[in-house]
Amino acid sequence: MEILTLFLVALVALEHIGIAVLEIFAAPEKQAAAFDMSLDFVKQKNAQTALSNQGIYNxxxxxxILAMILFFTGPVLxxxxxxxxxxxxxxxxxxxxxxxxKILYLQGLPALIALIFVLVFYK
Structure with missing residues (x-):
């Protein structure tokens, strides 16, 4: 179950990398649809700057998260x-x-599931 737990945590990491790609590189139409924002807003220079900044964080x-899985083990991990x-x-x-x-379900729920697995199955 520890392998499954690490896999779930890695999926959370990959999701955030995917969100970053959307925030930084996607066309405004895709960004507007993905993030429930108006297209007019997303096309603004300040909105693009904010999305890119947020993308770097994600x-x-x-x-x-991926690096941590590779470099740490045991109780520290x-x-x-x-x-x-x-x-x-x-x-x-x-x-x-x-x-x-929708953020609660798309980002929060996978992290919650991964957290439960970490607490219950990771030694």
Whole structure:
């Protein structure tokens, strides 16, 4: 079950890298649809800058999670996974209140499932 747990945490990481790609490189039409924003808003230079900035954070978070899986083991890895999954859940809850409720399900739920697996199955 530890392998499955690491796989779920890695999926959370890959999801954040995918979100980063959308935020940084996707066409405004895809960004507007993906993030429940109006196309007129997303086409604005300031919105593109903000999305790119947010994309860097998501991408680096995804890379950090993957690196942590590769470089740490045992109780240290478990602690880091717990902290990062809680971080993602808190950010998803905030995003659900301030942006769109879909963030809670698309980002928060996978992190919650991964957190449960870490707590229950990772030694």
């Amino acid at each position: 991408g680096m978070l995804g890379l950090l 478990k602690t880091i996974m717990i902290l990062l999954m809680i971080y993602i859940i808190v950010v998803a809850v905030y995003g659900a209140f301030t942006a769109t409720k």
